[in-house]
Amino acid sequence: MSGRLATRQRALLAALSGASRPVGIVPLTAVELQRGLQAYQVNAQVLSERALAAVYPKVLLIIGEASFRDMAWAFWRHQPPQQADLGGWGELLASFLAAQDEMDDWLCDLARLEWSAHLALRAADLAFDPASLNLLASQDPAQLRLQLSAGLSLLQVRAEAWSIWSGKAGRESSETVVPVLLWRQRWGVQGRRLSQGDSQLLQALIDGRMLEAALQQALAFDAGFDFSAWLQTALREGWLQGAALVTPAA
Numbered sequence: 001m002s003g004r005l006a007t008r009q010r011a012l013l014a015a016l017s018g019a020s021r022p023v024g025i026v027p028l029t030a031v032e033l034q035r036g037l038q039a040y041q042v043n044a045q046v047l048s049e050r051a052l053a054a055v056y057p058k059v060l061l062i063i064g065e066a067s068f069r070d071m072a073w074a075f076w077r078h079q080p081p082q083q084a085d086l087g088g089w090g091e092l093l094a095s096f097l098a099a100q101d102e103m104d105d106w107l108c109d110l111a112r113l114e115w116s117a118h119l120a121l122r123a124a125d126l127a128f129d130p131a132s133l134n135l136l137a138s139q140d141p142a143q144l145r146l147q148l149s150a151g152l153s154l155l156q157v158r159a160e161a162w163s164i165w166s167g168k169a170g171r172e173s174s175e176t177v178v179p180v181l182l183w184r185q186r187w188g189v190q191g192r193r194l195s196q197g198d199s200q201l202l203q204a205l206i207d208g209r210m211l212e213a214a215l216q217q218a219l220a221f222d223a224g225f226d227f228s229a230w231l232q233t234a235l236r237e238g239w240l241q242g243a244a245l246v247t248p249a250a
Contacts, residue, residue, distance in 0.1 A: 049069045062164070093111050093115065113162070116153040117165075120151035128238075130242070145208070154202050179199035
């Protein structure tokens with residue numbers, strides 16, 4: 001980058017941010033400032049649409065390209081990126097949508113599902129520790145904590161949002177709230193609608209509760225909850241990283 005171009009870019013950034021002009025930088029002319037602002041806006045509009053479309057393809061499909069483009073640019077101005085990696089931008093889109101007049105709740109939930117799926121794909125790999133699960137047979141569950149896999153998330157969403165995200169139609173009202181688990185499996189993201197017992201157990205584990213407390217929470221909502229069946233599913237699907245013994249403080 002030439003020295004003149006770098007100087008002009010620093011001046012443009014100062015103008016955009018309203019900051020004081022750095023010492024030694026000649027102020028931009030009105031024409032240069034207008035051209036710089038136009039170039040910045042065009043570039044930002046393209047980046048905003050491209051970044052959000054990569055994370056929210058189903059929201060894009062629902063609202064259409066033109067509306068999505070306008071929404072992405074409005075969100076960029078409302079919540080501009082704070083880092084160079086645009087893959088980490090867009091977390092607050094669901095809240096932004098919810099703040100709009102006459103916005104459907106299920107569409108906001110769909111955005112939450114897509115962001116959680118995005119996070120699952122970006123989560124760091126954690127090594128599975130199968131030997132640690134032997135603690136389940138030898139230790140008091142009041143002193144055991146199950147460790148969940150990276151990127152796993154539990155959401156409460158409208159059935160309509162789940163149906164669109166998963167492609168599985170439900171029989172209940174579209175406004176019914178259902179528990180949904182998302183997790184990474186190999187190079188993709190899987191989703192499963194959960195029973196109340198499964199949901200309560202997982203929520204307790206996500207909250208960091210001991211296994212015994214988590215089991216009690218699940219049984220309070222589902223007296224027939226079968227932990228053995230849940231454990232088999234969790235191991236088969238890759239929900240667990242391992243188990244840890246947590247001794248009481250002295």
